[in-house]
Amino acid sequence: MKLYELVGSDHTQGFSPFVWRIKLALAHKNLDYELIPLQFTEIKDALTFADSKTVPVLEDGNNVTKDSWDIACYLEETYADRPSLFGGNVGRAGSKLLNSQIIMPLLAPLFRTLVADIHDILDDADKDYFRSTREPRIGCTFEEARENYKVSLAIFKKNLWSYNKYLLTEEYFSGEAPAYNDYILYSMFLWARGTSNIKLLDDDDPLNKWLVRMDQSFGDLVAHLKR
Ligand SMILES: N[C@@H](CCC(=O)N[C@@H](CS)C(=O)NCC(=O)O)C(=O)O
Structure with a gap:
Protein backbone atom coordinates (compact mmCIF):
# COMPACT_ATOMS: atom_id res chain seq x y z
CA MET A 1 0.00 0.00 0.00
CA TYR A 33 2.17 1.18 4.06
CA GLU A 34 4.93 2.97 2.21
CA LEU A 35 5.03 6.77 2.33
CA ILE A 36 5.63 8.68 -0.91
CA PRO A 37 6.69 12.24 -0.05
CA LEU A 38 5.69 15.03 -2.43
CA GLN A 39 6.25 18.76 -2.33
CA PHE A 40 3.43 21.12 -3.31
CA THR A 41 4.84 21.68 -6.81
CA GLU A 42 5.23 17.94 -7.43
CA ILE A 43 1.68 16.95 -6.49
CA LYS A 44 -0.11 17.74 -9.76
CA ASP A 45 2.17 15.66 -12.02
CA ALA A 46 2.82 12.86 -9.54
CA LEU A 47 -0.89 12.31 -8.88
CA THR A 48 -2.18 12.48 -12.47
CA PHE A 49 -2.62 8.70 -12.29
CA ALA A 50 -5.11 9.24 -9.46
CA ASP A 51 -6.79 12.22 -11.14
CA SER A 52 -6.04 14.19 -7.98
CA LYS A 53 -4.60 17.64 -7.33
CA THR A 54 -4.31 17.02 -3.59
CA VAL A 55 -2.87 14.60 -1.08
CA PRO A 56 -3.67 12.19 0.45
CA VAL A 57 -3.94 9.54 -2.27
CA LEU A 58 -3.90 5.88 -1.30
CA GLU A 59 -2.77 3.19 -3.74
CA ASP A 60 -3.74 -0.27 -2.55
CA GLY A 61 -2.85 -2.75 -5.28
CA ASN A 62 -5.06 -1.75 -8.22
CA ASN A 63 -7.32 0.42 -6.06
CA VAL A 64 -6.50 4.12 -6.13
CA THR A 65 -8.47 6.44 -3.82
CA LYS A 66 -8.21 10.20 -3.36
CA ASP A 67 -9.66 12.54 -0.71
CA SER A 68 -9.20 11.68 2.96
CA TRP A 69 -12.89 11.03 3.62
CA ASP A 70 -13.18 8.63 0.68
CA ILE A 71 -9.96 6.91 1.74
CA ALA A 72 -11.28 6.44 5.29
CA CYS A 73 -14.49 4.92 3.85
CA TYR A 74 -12.45 2.73 1.50
CA LEU A 75 -10.37 1.41 4.40
CA GLU A 76 -13.47 0.81 6.51
CA GLU A 77 -15.18 -1.21 3.75
CA THR A 78 -12.13 -3.05 2.43
CA TYR A 79 -10.71 -3.95 5.82
CA ALA A 80 -14.03 -4.53 7.58
CA ASP A 81 -12.54 -7.36 9.65
CA ARG A 82 -10.12 -4.89 11.32
CA PRO A 83 -11.09 -2.46 14.12
CA SER A 84 -13.82 -0.10 12.90
CA LEU A 85 -13.18 3.59 12.25
CA PHE A 86 -16.84 4.57 12.52
CA GLY A 87 -18.60 1.84 14.52
CA GLY A 88 -21.32 1.38 11.90
CA ASN A 89 -23.41 3.53 9.59
CA VAL A 90 -24.76 5.83 12.30
CA GLY A 91 -21.23 6.63 13.48
CA ARG A 92 -20.09 7.06 9.91
CA ALA A 93 -22.79 9.68 9.29
CA GLY A 94 -21.70 11.56 12.42
CA SER A 95 -18.06 11.48 11.31
CA LYS A 96 -19.00 12.73 7.86
CA LEU A 97 -20.76 15.69 9.44
CA LEU A 98 -17.74 16.45 11.68
CA ASN A 99 -15.48 16.13 8.64
CA SER A 100 -17.13 19.13 7.01
CA GLN A 101 -18.30 20.86 10.17
CA ILE A 102 -14.81 21.84 11.32
CA ILE A 103 -13.69 23.40 8.04
CA MET A 104 -14.97 26.95 8.52
CA PRO A 105 -14.89 27.34 12.33
CA LEU A 106 -11.61 25.50 13.01
CA LEU A 107 -9.48 24.67 9.96
CA ALA A 108 -9.87 28.09 8.34
CA PRO A 109 -8.78 30.22 11.34
CA LEU A 110 -6.05 27.70 12.22
CA PHE A 111 -4.73 27.86 8.66
CA ARG A 112 -4.52 31.65 8.92
CA THR A 113 -2.73 31.28 12.27
CA LEU A 114 -0.14 28.84 10.88
CA VAL A 115 0.21 29.99 7.29
CA ALA A 116 3.39 32.08 7.68
CA ASP A 117 5.08 29.27 9.64
CA ILE A 118 4.03 26.71 7.02
CA HIS A 119 5.58 28.92 4.34
CA ASP A 120 8.86 28.92 6.28
CA ILE A 121 9.27 25.12 6.21
CA LEU A 122 8.84 24.84 2.41
CA ASP A 123 11.49 24.64 -0.31
CA ASP A 124 12.02 27.81 -2.35
CA ALA A 125 10.03 26.61 -5.39
CA ASP A 126 7.15 25.65 -3.14
CA LYS A 127 7.34 28.95 -1.26
CA ASP A 128 6.48 30.88 -4.44
CA TYR A 129 3.64 28.51 -5.32
CA PHE A 130 2.26 28.58 -1.79
CA ARG A 131 2.35 32.37 -1.59
CA SER A 132 0.74 32.89 -4.99
CA THR A 133 -2.10 30.45 -4.28
CA ARG A 134 -2.74 31.14 -0.57
CA GLU A 135 -2.40 34.89 -0.20
CA PRO A 136 -5.43 35.53 -2.46
CA ARG A 137 -7.32 32.92 -0.43
CA ILE A 138 -6.67 34.60 2.92
CA GLY A 139 -6.91 38.14 1.54
CA CYS A 140 -3.63 39.39 3.00
CA THR A 141 0.12 38.78 2.79
CA PHE A 142 1.81 36.12 4.92
CA GLU A 143 3.61 38.90 6.75
CA GLU A 144 0.26 40.47 7.67
CA ALA A 145 -1.11 37.07 8.70
CA ARG A 146 1.90 36.57 10.99
CA GLU A 147 1.50 40.01 12.52
CA ASN A 148 -2.19 39.37 13.22
CA TYR A 149 -2.04 35.69 14.11
CA LYS A 150 -3.56 36.35 17.53
CA VAL A 151 -6.80 37.44 15.86
CA SER A 152 -7.25 34.16 13.96
CA LEU A 153 -5.98 32.16 16.94
CA ALA A 154 -8.66 33.75 19.13
CA ILE A 155 -11.36 32.71 16.62
CA PHE A 156 -9.99 29.15 16.57
CA LYS A 157 -9.91 28.97 20.37
CA LYS A 158 -13.42 30.38 20.74
CA ASN A 159 -14.72 27.75 18.31
CA LEU A 160 -13.14 24.96 20.35
CA TRP A 161 -15.71 25.64 23.07
CA SER A 162 -18.04 22.75 22.21
CA TYR A 163 -15.15 20.28 21.97
CA ASN A 164 -13.79 21.32 25.37
CA LYS A 165 -17.29 21.10 26.83
CA TYR A 166 -17.85 17.61 25.38
CA LEU A 167 -14.61 16.37 26.96
CA LEU A 168 -15.78 17.36 30.45
CA THR A 169 -17.78 14.12 30.47
CA GLU A 170 -16.34 11.96 27.65
CA GLU A 171 -12.93 10.39 27.05
CA TYR A 172 -12.85 10.44 23.25
CA PHE A 173 -14.81 12.05 20.43
CA SER A 174 -15.70 8.54 19.24
CA GLY A 175 -16.72 7.39 22.75
CA GLU A 176 -14.69 4.98 24.89
CA ALA A 177 -11.73 4.61 22.52
CA PRO A 178 -10.21 6.76 19.79
CA ALA A 179 -11.58 6.37 16.27
CA TYR A 180 -12.17 8.53 13.22
CA ASN A 181 -13.87 11.48 15.00
CA ASP A 182 -10.74 11.74 17.13
CA TYR A 183 -8.49 11.51 14.07
CA ILE A 184 -10.33 14.36 12.35
CA LEU A 185 -9.59 16.61 15.34
CA TYR A 186 -6.20 15.23 16.40
CA SER A 187 -4.83 15.71 12.86
CA MET A 188 -5.40 19.44 13.25
CA PHE A 189 -3.12 19.58 16.28
CA LEU A 190 -0.49 17.36 14.61
CA TRP A 191 -0.51 19.74 11.63
CA ALA A 192 0.18 22.65 14.00
CA ARG A 193 2.89 20.79 15.90
CA GLY A 194 4.70 19.88 12.67
CA THR A 195 4.72 23.40 11.31
CA SER A 196 4.73 25.95 14.13
CA ASN A 197 5.60 26.77 17.74
CA ILE A 198 2.39 28.68 18.39
CA LYS A 199 0.59 27.49 21.53
CA LEU A 200 -3.00 26.68 20.60
CA LEU A 201 -4.64 25.80 23.91
CA ASP A 202 -5.01 27.26 27.39
CA ASP A 203 -3.47 25.10 30.12
CA ASP A 204 -6.80 24.18 31.70
CA ASP A 205 -8.52 23.23 28.42
CA PRO A 206 -9.89 19.65 28.62
CA LEU A 207 -8.48 19.18 25.11
CA ASN A 208 -4.98 19.03 26.66
CA LYS A 209 -5.76 15.84 28.55
CA TRP A 210 -7.36 14.31 25.48
CA LEU A 211 -4.19 15.18 23.51
CA VAL A 212 -2.09 13.35 26.11
CA ARG A 213 -4.35 10.30 25.76
CA MET A 214 -4.08 10.49 21.96
CA ASP A 215 -0.29 10.87 22.11
CA GLN A 216 -0.11 7.77 24.30
CA SER A 217 -2.20 5.78 21.81
CA PHE A 218 -0.06 6.81 18.83
CA GLY A 219 3.37 7.13 20.47
CA ASP A 220 5.57 5.91 17.61
CA LEU A 221 3.71 7.74 14.89
CA VAL A 222 3.79 11.16 16.55
CA ALA A 223 6.86 10.92 18.81
CA HIS A 224 9.02 13.10 16.52
CA LEU A 225 6.67 16.08 16.83
CA LYS A 226 7.25 18.73 19.46
CA ARG A 227 4.49 19.05 22.07
N1 LIG B 1 -10.68 17.38 0.89
C1 LIG B 1 -9.32 16.94 0.68
C2 LIG B 1 -8.36 18.08 0.98
C3 LIG B 1 -6.93 17.70 0.74
C4 LIG B 1 -6.00 18.91 0.66
O1 LIG B 1 -6.46 20.07 0.61
N2 LIG B 1 -4.68 18.64 0.59
C5 LIG B 1 -3.71 19.71 0.45
C6 LIG B 1 -2.57 19.54 1.44
S1 LIG B 1 -3.10 19.84 3.08
C7 LIG B 1 -3.08 19.60 -0.94
O2 LIG B 1 -2.74 18.52 -1.38
N3 LIG B 1 -2.92 20.73 -1.63
C8 LIG B 1 -2.26 20.75 -2.91
C9 LIG B 1 -2.14 22.13 -3.48
O3 LIG B 1 -2.60 23.08 -2.87
O4 LIG B 1 -1.55 22.26 -4.55
C10 LIG B 1 -9.06 15.72 1.56
O5 LIG B 1 -9.72 15.60 2.62
O6 LIG B 1 -8.23 14.88 1.20
Whole structure:
Protein backbone atom coordinates (compact mmCIF):
# COMPACT_ATOMS: atom_id res chain seq x y z
CA MET A 1 0.00 0.00 0.00
CA LYS A 2 1.33 3.47 -0.87
CA LEU A 3 0.29 6.71 0.81
CA TYR A 4 1.18 9.94 -0.99
CA GLU A 5 1.85 12.77 1.43
CA LEU A 6 2.93 16.41 1.55
CA VAL A 7 6.37 17.45 2.81
CA GLY A 8 8.35 20.65 3.11
CA SER A 9 12.11 21.02 2.75
CA ASP A 10 12.50 18.12 5.20
CA HIS A 11 11.29 15.22 3.09
CA THR A 12 10.84 12.96 6.10
CA GLN A 13 8.24 15.15 7.82
CA GLY A 14 4.76 15.05 6.36
CA PHE A 15 2.51 17.77 7.73
CA SER A 16 -0.84 17.77 5.90
CA PRO A 17 -3.74 17.41 8.36
CA PHE A 18 -5.66 15.36 5.79
CA VAL A 19 -2.79 12.89 5.40
CA TRP A 20 -2.49 12.67 9.20
CA ARG A 21 -6.08 11.42 9.36
CA ILE A 22 -5.18 8.56 7.04
CA LYS A 23 -1.94 7.69 8.86
CA LEU A 24 -4.01 7.45 12.04
CA ALA A 25 -6.70 5.40 10.26
CA LEU A 26 -4.06 3.00 8.88
CA ALA A 27 -2.55 2.62 12.35
CA HIS A 28 -6.06 2.02 13.75
CA LYS A 29 -6.51 -0.81 11.25
CA ASN A 30 -2.97 -2.03 11.82
CA LEU A 31 -2.10 -1.80 8.11
CA ASP A 32 1.44 -1.34 6.78
CA TYR A 33 2.17 1.18 4.06
CA GLU A 34 4.93 2.97 2.21
CA LEU A 35 5.03 6.77 2.33
CA ILE A 36 5.63 8.68 -0.91
CA PRO A 37 6.69 12.24 -0.05
CA LEU A 38 5.69 15.03 -2.43
CA GLN A 39 6.25 18.76 -2.33
CA PHE A 40 3.43 21.12 -3.31
CA THR A 41 4.84 21.68 -6.81
CA GLU A 42 5.23 17.94 -7.43
CA ILE A 43 1.68 16.95 -6.49
CA LYS A 44 -0.11 17.74 -9.76
CA ASP A 45 2.17 15.66 -12.02
CA ALA A 46 2.82 12.86 -9.54
CA LEU A 47 -0.89 12.31 -8.88
CA THR A 48 -2.18 12.48 -12.47
CA PHE A 49 -2.62 8.70 -12.29
CA ALA A 50 -5.11 9.24 -9.46
CA ASP A 51 -6.79 12.22 -11.14
CA SER A 52 -6.04 14.19 -7.98
CA LYS A 53 -4.60 17.64 -7.33
CA THR A 54 -4.31 17.02 -3.59
CA VAL A 55 -2.87 14.60 -1.08
CA PRO A 56 -3.67 12.19 0.45
CA VAL A 57 -3.94 9.54 -2.27
CA LEU A 58 -3.90 5.88 -1.30
CA GLU A 59 -2.77 3.19 -3.74
CA ASP A 60 -3.74 -0.27 -2.55
CA GLY A 61 -2.85 -2.75 -5.28
CA ASN A 62 -5.06 -1.75 -8.22
CA ASN A 63 -7.32 0.42 -6.06
CA VAL A 64 -6.50 4.12 -6.13
CA THR A 65 -8.47 6.44 -3.82
CA LYS A 66 -8.21 10.20 -3.36
CA ASP A 67 -9.66 12.54 -0.71
CA SER A 68 -9.20 11.68 2.96
CA TRP A 69 -12.89 11.03 3.62
CA ASP A 70 -13.18 8.63 0.68
CA ILE A 71 -9.96 6.91 1.74
CA ALA A 72 -11.28 6.44 5.29
CA CYS A 73 -14.49 4.92 3.85
CA TYR A 74 -12.45 2.73 1.50
CA LEU A 75 -10.37 1.41 4.40
CA GLU A 76 -13.47 0.81 6.51
CA GLU A 77 -15.18 -1.21 3.75
CA THR A 78 -12.13 -3.05 2.43
CA TYR A 79 -10.71 -3.95 5.82
CA ALA A 80 -14.03 -4.53 7.58
CA ASP A 81 -12.54 -7.36 9.65
CA ARG A 82 -10.12 -4.89 11.32
CA PRO A 83 -11.09 -2.46 14.12
CA SER A 84 -13.82 -0.10 12.90
CA LEU A 85 -13.18 3.59 12.25
CA PHE A 86 -16.84 4.57 12.52
CA GLY A 87 -18.60 1.84 14.52
CA GLY A 88 -21.32 1.38 11.90
CA ASN A 89 -23.41 3.53 9.59
CA VAL A 90 -24.76 5.83 12.30
CA GLY A 91 -21.23 6.63 13.48
CA ARG A 92 -20.09 7.06 9.91
CA ALA A 93 -22.79 9.68 9.29
CA GLY A 94 -21.70 11.56 12.42
CA SER A 95 -18.06 11.48 11.31
CA LYS A 96 -19.00 12.73 7.86
CA LEU A 97 -20.76 15.69 9.44
CA LEU A 98 -17.74 16.45 11.68
CA ASN A 99 -15.48 16.13 8.64
CA SER A 100 -17.13 19.13 7.01
CA GLN A 101 -18.30 20.86 10.17
CA ILE A 102 -14.81 21.84 11.32
CA ILE A 103 -13.69 23.40 8.04
CA MET A 104 -14.97 26.95 8.52
CA PRO A 105 -14.89 27.34 12.33
CA LEU A 106 -11.61 25.50 13.01
CA LEU A 107 -9.48 24.67 9.96
CA ALA A 108 -9.87 28.09 8.34
CA PRO A 109 -8.78 30.22 11.34
CA LEU A 110 -6.05 27.70 12.22
CA PHE A 111 -4.73 27.86 8.66
CA ARG A 112 -4.52 31.65 8.92
CA THR A 113 -2.73 31.28 12.27
CA LEU A 114 -0.14 28.84 10.88
CA VAL A 115 0.21 29.99 7.29
CA ALA A 116 3.39 32.08 7.68
CA ASP A 117 5.08 29.27 9.64
CA ILE A 118 4.03 26.71 7.02
CA HIS A 119 5.58 28.92 4.34
CA ASP A 120 8.86 28.92 6.28
CA ILE A 121 9.27 25.12 6.21
CA LEU A 122 8.84 24.84 2.41
CA ASP A 123 11.49 24.64 -0.31
CA ASP A 124 12.02 27.81 -2.35
CA ALA A 125 10.03 26.61 -5.39
CA ASP A 126 7.15 25.65 -3.14
CA LYS A 127 7.34 28.95 -1.26
CA ASP A 128 6.48 30.88 -4.44
CA TYR A 129 3.64 28.51 -5.32
CA PHE A 130 2.26 28.58 -1.79
CA ARG A 131 2.35 32.37 -1.59
CA SER A 132 0.74 32.89 -4.99
CA THR A 133 -2.10 30.45 -4.28
CA ARG A 134 -2.74 31.14 -0.57
CA GLU A 135 -2.40 34.89 -0.20
CA PRO A 136 -5.43 35.53 -2.46
CA ARG A 137 -7.32 32.92 -0.43
CA ILE A 138 -6.67 34.60 2.92
CA GLY A 139 -6.91 38.14 1.54
CA CYS A 140 -3.63 39.39 3.00
CA THR A 141 0.12 38.78 2.79
CA PHE A 142 1.81 36.12 4.92
CA GLU A 143 3.61 38.90 6.75
CA GLU A 144 0.26 40.47 7.67
CA ALA A 145 -1.11 37.07 8.70
CA ARG A 146 1.90 36.57 10.99
CA GLU A 147 1.50 40.01 12.52
CA ASN A 148 -2.19 39.37 13.22
CA TYR A 149 -2.04 35.69 14.11
CA LYS A 150 -3.56 36.35 17.53
CA VAL A 151 -6.80 37.44 15.86
CA SER A 152 -7.25 34.16 13.96
CA LEU A 153 -5.98 32.16 16.94
CA ALA A 154 -8.66 33.75 19.13
CA ILE A 155 -11.36 32.71 16.62
CA PHE A 156 -9.99 29.15 16.57
CA LYS A 157 -9.91 28.97 20.37
CA LYS A 158 -13.42 30.38 20.74
CA ASN A 159 -14.72 27.75 18.31
CA LEU A 160 -13.14 24.96 20.35
CA TRP A 161 -15.71 25.64 23.07
CA SER A 162 -18.04 22.75 22.21
CA TYR A 163 -15.15 20.28 21.97
CA ASN A 164 -13.79 21.32 25.37
CA LYS A 165 -17.29 21.10 26.83
CA TYR A 166 -17.85 17.61 25.38
CA LEU A 167 -14.61 16.37 26.96
CA LEU A 168 -15.78 17.36 30.45
CA THR A 169 -17.78 14.12 30.47
CA GLU A 170 -16.34 11.96 27.65
CA GLU A 171 -12.93 10.39 27.05
CA TYR A 172 -12.85 10.44 23.25
CA PHE A 173 -14.81 12.05 20.43
CA SER A 174 -15.70 8.54 19.24
CA GLY A 175 -16.72 7.39 22.75
CA GLU A 176 -14.69 4.98 24.89
CA ALA A 177 -11.73 4.61 22.52
CA PRO A 178 -10.21 6.76 19.79
CA ALA A 179 -11.58 6.37 16.27
CA TYR A 180 -12.17 8.53 13.22
CA ASN A 181 -13.87 11.48 15.00
CA ASP A 182 -10.74 11.74 17.13
CA TYR A 183 -8.49 11.51 14.07
CA ILE A 184 -10.33 14.36 12.35
CA LEU A 185 -9.59 16.61 15.34
CA TYR A 186 -6.20 15.23 16.40
CA SER A 187 -4.83 15.71 12.86
CA MET A 188 -5.40 19.44 13.25
CA PHE A 189 -3.12 19.58 16.28
CA LEU A 190 -0.49 17.36 14.61
CA TRP A 191 -0.51 19.74 11.63
CA ALA A 192 0.18 22.65 14.00
CA ARG A 193 2.89 20.79 15.90
CA GLY A 194 4.70 19.88 12.67
CA THR A 195 4.72 23.40 11.31
CA SER A 196 4.73 25.95 14.13
CA ASN A 197 5.60 26.77 17.74
CA ILE A 198 2.39 28.68 18.39
CA LYS A 199 0.59 27.49 21.53
CA LEU A 200 -3.00 26.68 20.60
CA LEU A 201 -4.64 25.80 23.91
CA ASP A 202 -5.01 27.26 27.39
CA ASP A 203 -3.47 25.10 30.12
CA ASP A 204 -6.80 24.18 31.70
CA ASP A 205 -8.52 23.23 28.42
CA PRO A 206 -9.89 19.65 28.62
CA LEU A 207 -8.48 19.18 25.11
CA ASN A 208 -4.98 19.03 26.66
CA LYS A 209 -5.76 15.84 28.55
CA TRP A 210 -7.36 14.31 25.48
CA LEU A 211 -4.19 15.18 23.51
CA VAL A 212 -2.09 13.35 26.11
CA ARG A 213 -4.35 10.30 25.76
CA MET A 214 -4.08 10.49 21.96
CA ASP A 215 -0.29 10.87 22.11
CA GLN A 216 -0.11 7.77 24.30
CA SER A 217 -2.20 5.78 21.81
CA PHE A 218 -0.06 6.81 18.83
CA GLY A 219 3.37 7.13 20.47
CA ASP A 220 5.57 5.91 17.61
CA LEU A 221 3.71 7.74 14.89
CA VAL A 222 3.79 11.16 16.55
CA ALA A 223 6.86 10.92 18.81
CA HIS A 224 9.02 13.10 16.52
CA LEU A 225 6.67 16.08 16.83
CA LYS A 226 7.25 18.73 19.46
CA ARG A 227 4.49 19.05 22.07
N1 LIG B 1 -10.68 17.38 0.89
C1 LIG B 1 -9.32 16.94 0.68
C2 LIG B 1 -8.36 18.08 0.98
C3 LIG B 1 -6.93 17.70 0.74
C4 LIG B 1 -6.00 18.91 0.66
O1 LIG B 1 -6.46 20.07 0.61
N2 LIG B 1 -4.68 18.64 0.59
C5 LIG B 1 -3.71 19.71 0.45
C6 LIG B 1 -2.57 19.54 1.44
S1 LIG B 1 -3.10 19.84 3.08
C7 LIG B 1 -3.08 19.60 -0.94
O2 LIG B 1 -2.74 18.52 -1.38
N3 LIG B 1 -2.92 20.73 -1.63
C8 LIG B 1 -2.26 20.75 -2.91
C9 LIG B 1 -2.14 22.13 -3.48
O3 LIG B 1 -2.60 23.08 -2.87
O4 LIG B 1 -1.55 22.26 -4.55
C10 LIG B 1 -9.06 15.72 1.56
O5 LIG B 1 -9.72 15.60 2.62
O6 LIG B 1 -8.23 14.88 1.20
